[in-house]
Every structure is written in structure tokens, then in C-alpha cells.
Amino acid sequence: MFKKILIALSIMLLPIHVLAETTSKTSTEQPPSLNETNEMGMKYNSSQYTKPEVATVNPYVQSNSFEGFEKAAENNEAILYVNKKSLAIKVQDKQTNHIWNSGLDQPKNYRINKMWEQMIQSAITVEYTDHKGKLRSESILTNSSRPKVKLTKNGFSADVYMNQSKIQFRLVVELTKDGLAVFIPNERIEESKRTKLISMKVYPFFGAVNQNDVNGYMFLPDGSGALIRYEKSGKKADSPFVGAIYGSDDSFKKTQKINDKVVPVHQIKMPVFGAVQGVKQNAFLTVMEEGAAYGDIVAYPAGVSTDFNWISSQYHYRYEYYQPTSKSMNGINVYQKEPNKFDIKLRYMFLKNADADYVGMAKRYQKYLVETDQLKKQDDKTQVRLEFLGGEVKKGLLWNSVIPMTEINRIPQFTSELKKNDVNQMFVIYKGWSKGGLTGTLPSKFPFEKKLGSTSDVKETTATLKKNHIPLYFYTDYTKAYEGARGFSGSKEVAKKISSEIISYQEGEKKVYYLSPWKSLEMAKEDINQYKDEGIANLAIDSSGYTLFSDYSKTHASKRVDTINTYQKLFHHLNDKMGNIALYQPNVYAWESIDRYLDIPMYSSNYVFATDTVPFIQIVLKGFLPYYAPFSNFNADPEEQVLRMIEYGAYPSFLLTDQPSHLLAKTPSKDVYTSEFSIWKDEIIDQYKKVKESLGQVEGATIVGREVPKAGVVKITYSNGKIIVVNYSDAAFSIDGIEVATKNFAVIEGGEQQ
Numbered sequence: 001m002f003k004k005i006l007i008a009l010s011i012m013l014l015p016i017h018v019l020a021e022t023t024s025k026t027s028t029e030q031p032p033s034l035n036e037t038n039e040m041g042m043k044y045n046s047s048q049y050t051k052p053e054v055a056t057v058n059p060y061v062q063s064n065s066f067e068g069f070e071k072a073a074e075n076n077e078a079i080l081y082v083n084k085k086s087l088a089i090k091v092q093d094k095q096t097n098h099i100w101n102s103g104l105d106q107p108k109n110y111r112i113n114k115m116w117e118q119m120i121q122s123a124i125t126v127e128y129t130d131h132k133g134k135l136r137s138e139s140i141l142t143n144s145s146r147p148k149v150k151l152t153k154n155g156f157s158a159d160v161y162m163n164q165s166k167i168q169f170r171l172v173v174e175l176t177k178d179g180l181a182v183f184i185p186n187e188r189i190e191e192s193k194r195t196k197l198i199s200m201k202v203y204p205f206f207g208a209v210n211q212n213d214v215n216g217y218m219f220l221p222d223g224s225g226a227l228i229r230y231e232k233s234g235k236k237a238d239s240p241f242v243g244a245i246y247g248s249d250d251s252f253k254k255t256q257k258i259n260d261k262v263v264p265v266h267q268i269k270m271p272v273f274g275a276v277q278g279v280k281q282n283a284f285l286t287v288m289e290e291g292a293a294y295g296d297i298v299a300y301p302a303g304v305s306t307d308f309n310w311i312s313s314q315y316h317y318r319y320e321y322y323q324p325t326s327k328s329m330n331g332i333n334v335y336q337k338e339p340n341k342f343d344i345k346l347r348y349m350f351l352k353n354a355d356a357d358y359v360g361m362a363k364r365y366q367k368y369l370v371e372t373d374q375l376k377k378q379d380d381k382t383q384v385r386l387e388f389l390g391g392e393v394k395k396g397l398l399w400n401s402v403i404p405m406t407e408i409n410r411i412p413q414f415t416s417e418l419k420k421n422d423v424n425q426m427f428v429i430y431k432g433w434s435k436g437g438l439t440g441t442l443p444s445k446f447p448f449e450k451k452l453g454s455t456s457d458v459k460e461t462t463a464t465l466k467k468n469h470i471p472l473y474f475y476t477d478y479t480k481a482y483e484g485a486r487g488f489s490g491s492k493e494v495a496k497k498i499s500s501e502i503i504s505y506q507e508g509e510k511k512v513y514y515l516s517p518w519k520s521l522e523m524a525k526e527d528i529n530q531y532k533d534e535g536i537a538n539l540a541i542d543s544s545g546y547t548l549f550s551d552y553s554k555t556h557a558s559k560r561v562d563t564i565n566t567y568q569k570l571f572h573h574l575n576d577k578m579g580n581i582a583l584y585q586p587n588v589y590a591w592e593s594i595d596r597y598l599d600i601p602m603y604s605s606n607y608v609f610a611t612d613t614v615p616f617i618q619i620v621l622k623g624f625l626p627y628y629a630p631f632s633n634f635n636a637d638p639e640e641q642v643l644r645m646i647e648y649g650a651y652p653s654f655l656l657t658d659q660p661s662h663l664l665a666k667t668p669s670k671d672v673y674t675s676e677f678s679i680w681k682d683e684i685i686d687q688y689k690k691v692k693e694s695l696g697q698v699e700g701a702t703i704v705g706r707e708v709p710k711a712g713v714v715k716i717t718y719s720n721g722k723i724i725v726v727n728y729s730d731a732a733f734s735i736d737g738i739e740v741a742t743k744n745f746a747v748i749e750g751g752e753q754q
Contacts, residue, residue: 043712044712045711047226047604047606047607047611047612047613048603048604048606048613049612049613049711049712049728050227050612050614050706050708050714051611051612051711052708052709052710052711053357053707053708054215054279064090064105065105065106066081066090068083069082069083069088069090070082070084072151072155072173073151073152073153073154073155073174073175074175075154075177076094077093077095077178077350078091078092078094078175078179078180078350079091079092080155080156080175080180082155082156083103084147084149085141085146085147086103086123086140086141087122087123087124087140087147087149087158087160087171087173088101088102088121088122089102089123089173089180089203089206090102091175091180091348091350093282093350093352095352096281096282096352098277098281098282098352100206100207100282100284100348100350101206101207102123102206103120103121103122104117104120104208107120107121110306110308111307112306115137116305116306118139118141119137119139119201119204119205120204120205120208122139122141122142123140123202123203124139124140124169124201124202124203125137125200125201126162126165126167126198126199126200126201127197127198127199128165128167128195128197128198129195129198129335130165131195135198136164136165138162138164140162142162142164143164144163145161145163147159147160147171148160152172152174155172155173155174156174157171157172158170158171158172165192165197166191166195167189167190167191167192167195168188169184169188169190170184170185170188171184172184176347178349179347179348179349179350180348180350181345181346181347181348182202182203182344182345182347182348183343183344183345183346184200184202184345185343186341186342186343189317191339196318196339197318197339198316198317198318199314199315199316199317199318200314200315200317200344201298201312201314201315202312202313202315202346203346204298204310204312205308205310206284206312206348207275207284207311208308208309208310209230209275209277209302209308210307210308210309211230211232211233211307211308211309212230212232212302213230214230214278215230215279216229216275216276216277216278216279217275217276217279217358217611217612218273218275218299218301218310218311219273219275219276219285219311219358219614219616220241220243220273220297220299220311220604221270221272221617222243222265222266222604222605222607223266223601223602223603223604223613224600224601224603224604224613224614224616224618225362225614225615226604226605226610226612226614227358227610227611227613227614228241228299228309228609228610228611232302232303233302236303236608237301237304237609239304240298240299240300240301240305241297241298241299241300241609242296242297242314243265243268243296244296245288245292245293245295245296245297246267246268246269246271246292246293246548246587247267247268249319249549250497250503250505250514250549251321251495251497251498251549251550251551251552252319252550253321254322265605265607266604266605267546267585268297269585269586269587269588269617270587270588270617270620271287271289271292271295271297271588272285272286272287272288272361272365273285273286273299273312274311274361275309275311276356278356279356279357280353280354280356280357281356282350282351282352282356283350283351283352283355283356283357283360283361284348284349284351285349285351285364285365286313286346286347286348286349287347287365287368288313288346289346289347290342290343290344290345291342291343291344291345293342293560294315294316294340294342294560295313295314295315297311297312297313298311298312298313299311299312301609304609313346315344316340317339317340318335318339318340319335319336319340320333320335321333321336321498321499322499324499324501331499340559341559342561347368349364349368351364358614358616359619359703359704359706361616362617362703363619363702363704366619366620366621366624366702369588369591369620370624374588374589374592375591375592375621375624376592376624376625377624378595378596378626379595380623380626380700381425381626381699382425382651382688382691382692382695382696382699383425383426383427384423384426384651384653384654384687384691385426385427385429385598385628385651385652385654386414386415386426386427386428386656386684387428387429387431387475387631387653387654387655388406388414388428388430388431388656388657389405389406389432389438389655389656389657389669389672389675390405390407390430390432390437390438390449391403391405391432391433391436391438391449391451391452392432392438392664392667392668392669393436393438393439393440393667394667395509395667400436400440402449402451403437403659403663403664404449404451404452405432405663405664405675406430406656406657406658407452407453407658408430408433408452408453408457408458409453409457411428411430412461412464412468414658414681415428415465415468415470416468417681418681418685418688419468421685422685422689423685423688425688425692426470427470427472427473427596428465428470428471428472428473429473429475429540429598430472430473430474430475431475431540432449432475433448433474433475434447434448435447435450436449436485438669439482439507439510439668439669440482440485440510440668441486442476442477442480442481442482442485442487443478443481443485443487443488443515443519443523444485444486444487444488445476445527445530446534448534455534455535458535458536459535462536462537471538471580472537473539473540473580473582474531474536474538475539475541476539476540476541476542477541477542477543477544478515478523478541478543478567478570479520479543479544479547480513480514480515480542481493481494481515482510482511482512482513483504483512483513487523488519490502490513492553493515493519494513494514494515494516494519495513495514495515495516495517495549495550495551495552495553495558496551497552498550498552500552503551507668508668509668514547514551516553516556517562517563517566517567518556518558518566519556520544520566520567520570521566521570524570524573525573528574531578532578536578537578537579538579538580538581538582539574539580539581539582540582540583540596540598541571541581541583541584542584543584544567544570544571544583545567545571545584545585545586545587545590546583546584546585546586546587548560548563548587550563567589567590571583571593571594572593575593580595580596581593582594582596582598583598584598584599585597585598585600585601591625594625595625595626596625596626596627596628597625597627597628598627598628598653599630599653600617600621600627600628600629600648601617602630602641602644602645602648602650614706615647615648615649615703618649618703619702619706622701622702622703623703624702626651627649628650628651628652628653629644629645629648629650629651631653631655632652632653632654632683632687633654633674633683634674638683638687639743640728640743642690642691643726643743643744643745644726645687645695646690646691646694646695646724646726646745647714647716647724647726649695649698649703651691651695652687652688652691654683654684655672655675656675656677656680657676657677658676659676661674690745693747694724694747695724697722697747698720698724701718701719701722702718703718703719704717704718704719705717709733709735710729710733711729712727712728713726713727713728713729713733713740714728715735722747722748722750723748723749724745724747725738725740725745725747725748726745727740727744727745727746729742730742
């Protein structure tokens, strides 16, 4: 009864949805409430679920013209055509005869003005500032720029001089084994003395679809994954999706206090996007291979500016930022003086027939990551994550004190209780173990907080858990530095913005800085011996896997790509010298270094124009890298959360304490309102049992198919032949002679998949 009260309390305490970063509505890791959907049938047709696919009655028939185009290259799979005036391209699939077009054959037949027509028909559109500093736009066709085109073995190269902006660059387009590669080398970009390159869009209308002329959708790597289905133009959205790859760069943002009630949009973890023209007919997935750290994904649904659905990449050579000009923080907005230096490389991968959907896209991206050594096979066991909070700081009148929430030697007692109840696979994360508790100590990590135990207690606990085959990870962070904490110099070792301000933000009552990347790496190397002295082998690292920024410090400047390289070195070094590393919400460039993905997104951001949520990132990772859902004890509907974990292949997580959570009421961890192990023990056992019964049968297998037979019912097919059917709905569902009860799941035997 007490747990039911707590769950009811958690529902009342859910964050309020607000607008964040864009004009679109965002969502927490919670399903839509019944107040929002009114009826269950509507709920499972909302954008936080996947809709049943509408069957394509007739294949998509194109009316393509090759007027103005000439053949540039051909291989076993496709033929590439180019318009030498605009550098527009067409790619014809030799098996299906489908033609991918970067522009329009009859632009006069559509509702577009001259400026839009020029952008649509051109390969490249740039933004630049003129001699007065005014932002302007120019496409290849804007002032009849005359590209110098040279055909190559696999495609063509073109030297382009933009007549208006006086910007020059080289574009290289070539056929690959299963697609197309587009390359713009930075060394061939030249600016005039009076104009500055700001941004560039590359083949923005490639694969664009007019309204709902074809059954299909655009794919966004938002949260777990999101679709924008092709619909007729309407007033559903008045702004496009613009998402910065790996998040926006704090070096160019104004310092602001984080509002705890603002639920931020999901950060883009993977530099990919795609589109479908006829589900199970034709699709493409685009990987932003180079330049992604300075890139955006841009998606315009029909009705936003034009009647077309289009999705593209956009690259920033200069960011705008606020430059204070006085101590009172008055200032002006300006652009970077020096451009960001990077190559652009896009790889289009064409998919057809059974692979032409978001599942096929995810499988192809998985293959790409394996081929490029960015994704490696890890041990995949059905486990539960038990994350214990050790100590937390409480502010006092004269001095602060530490509240011991979970002493380390208590952990084996808890895991033993779970073992007795058939929870056989688990791992533990211990946080708040440093002197001073969870917050206020970073970047300093040592010594161990004496109220939580001694060094011998740490070693004894580690040994006991190891004997029971329970990995123990110690929580830490190599990006955050709290004001007033030990272990860093506030002026020399923290990152600085381009405006010379220190990068910082307000976290509750505490001010937090970003460490300079070089300092993070140096500190990680210095920490290794102390970790070993304390008996610490495995680490769970927060922030560093998903925080990406430039550092404009005078002595150790670090561009965004440099920060990626430094963090990769940090992860590799800890991997080589210690045990395993788990990261929270890591970006793709960190995946190769870790053995567990923590807090994987289970929903999309609920943008107003998104029509579906799909488990794209889960399909990419399943069978390679085990991943864990956000904490179940802060979910409004634990029953449905378990079903979604089973559907998405994610394992459960709990944030736990020995002591009652009300002791945290006046600490920085006051949001932890229900965590006591004794209260959540039964729920842990129940969730583990359900996940083991389902996902335990597909350990190490990959997801090869996903269907939605009806709203609220999902069928997932694995490579080992197992099929998991999840029924969220209020009615039983029959499949292959097996009835799946309401709010339940079933595992069905099937043939082994390739």
C-alpha cells in the first residue's frame, strides 16, 4: 500500500512540459498522460509510440526527366547523373529503377518562389556576411555561378565560384558500393576579403517529397528515434527541426541558470538522418562522416515554408555569439572571426525492398559502425542496474555536513537479498563516495568519504561482489568542476568561451564550470594510482560522454573536434589501465570505449510535428552494447515502463539508498523523493523477472525486424529466431495462434534470421 502511495506521489511530482530550445513541445522520459490523450486508443496513436504502417497499395511511380543531365558514372548498383549548371544530381537504382533526385523536374508546377527554387535546384546553398556584416544567402543558381565540372572514374568533381559572395570551394560526388559519397575539402574553400562564410547546406532537397505524394517519412535521431510522416501541408508546425549534432556548443552560448522545471530536448547522439519513399520500397540513410561536430540536422515538414518534406545537413563555419562590451554585460552579437576548419563528407546509403524503412536504416548504420570499428561486441546479459547513493552534502549555518545515505558495506547485504529472490544478474554503481558527498567535491575525488566506510571496506565490498559475479562501478565525472571545490585552478584549468568568459552554469544553488579538456585528461591519468590504492577498478562516468564544447583558453585552446579527440584518449587510457567503463548517454564517438550504455533514451522529444517514436538507437546497439533505461523508481507508470523496456531491449535501473529519501529534502539531491531499498526491493525483483523471461531469451541477438500490427501492439523479431510481442492495449491480441494478454508480452519461436 505504501508503494502505491509513493507511485501516486511520483505522478503528482512529474516535471511540467515546457517549451525548450525550439518552438516545439518537449517531453520527459514519460509516456503521454491520459489527460493528454483522453482515450487509450488515441494514446497509442500519439507521437510517443509507433503507428501501424499503412500498406502501400500501388508502388510509387515517378515521372522523371533527364533533361539537362548527363551521365557521370555507373557501377553494378546505380547510375549517377549530373546537371553541370546547378550540380544537381540524379541516382538511378539499376535493380528497382527508382531515381533519387536532388531537385525538381518541373519546379513551376509547385508553390515555391524564386529564392526557394534556386535553393532546391542547386547542390549547395551558403549563408555569408557581406561587407556591411549583413547575413545573406546564395545558391549556385542565384547568380548563375558557373561550376567547372570534371568527370572522374566514379563520379565528378566541380570547382565552384559563387558570383555574389565570392566564395570558392570544390565539390566531389562519387558512387560507392551501396550509395553515394559527397565531399567538400576544407583546404579548397576560399573567402573574399569582404565576405565571410557562415554556413553551408549540401543537397538540401535530396529525396524531398511533395506533401503526401508517397507513403513514407523522414527519420530523425531524436531521443530513441522519431519519424515525420508525409502529410498534406497544414498548421501543425510553423518552424523546422534544427538539431545540433552532439548538442550546442556552450562556448558560444550566453551564461544562464538552468531551470529545473524545463525539460530539455534530447541531444542528438548520432550524425545520421534518412528518408523513405514508399515503405519497403526505397529509402536512404545519410551518415555525416566528417564535419558532424559542426553540423546540424535540418528537417522541414510539408507546410513549413514550402509544401515539401525535406531533410538535410547544415554546417557551421562560424557561430554567432554574444560579446559583452562592459562590466554590466551589455554587448553585441557577432560572428567568429576565424572559421571552423573541417572537411564535409556525407555518405548516402540506399536501401530497398524489405530494408527500406527505419529498421533497415538502423541495421545499415549498425553495420557501418562495425565496419569502421566504432561499435564492438560486448557481453550482453540480462541485468538490473542498482545505483546506490552514498553520501550527499547538506549546507549548514557555519559549515557543511555529509548525510550518509548508503554505507558501502551495506551493498552486499542488498545484493544478497536480491540473489535469494532469483535476481541472478546485476551490477552496481556507487555514487557520492568522495569526501564531501555527491555534489560540491568535483573535480577532486579522493579521499573516500569516511562516513561511508574505510579503504578496507571498499576493498572488502569489491571482493565480495566480485566473488558473487556482481561488477561494481564507481561514479565520477571528468567534465564538471564545482565552485569552491578542490583539485583545480578556477582561472587556468577551466574552459573559456570565445567571448573570454568562463564556461559555467548554475545547478541549483551551485555554480558549475567545465574543466579544460587537457585538464580532464591529465586528471584521469593522475587518478589511476589512487583508484588502484582504493580498490576501484570500474568507472561510471557522467557528463564527459555527452558534453562537447570548444575551449578558447589562451594556453590550451581546444576546438570542438579536439575535445572529442581528448575525451577519446581519456576513455582509452582508463580502459587500458583499469577495468571497464560505463557512460551516461554517450555520443557515438565514445561507444567503442565502453561496456555499458546508461540512461538510454526511451522516448523522443515529442516535437509537435513528429508523428512516431521508434527505437532506432536500440536497434543499432542491441546485441552489441548492453543498455539500461532511466531509473524505474521515478517513472509514473512502472508497469508500462517494463513493457517498453521489453519492447526496446533495455534493462531496468533503480536509484537506491539505505536510508529514507526524506533525509535529502534540503540537499542538492532533493529530487530523489523515493529511493529506499526496502521499499523498492519487490519492484526490482518483479521487473527483473519479467525482463529475464523476455529479453533473457535474446541475449547477444540483434533486432532484425519490428512491426506494429495494431495500435498498442508491437512485434519484434531477433536474429536468433525469437519473436517478442508486447501488448500495451486494453484488449488481448492473438498472433500465430498465441494470445497475448492485455498489458503483457509473449515470446514466440520463429525461424533463425540472417
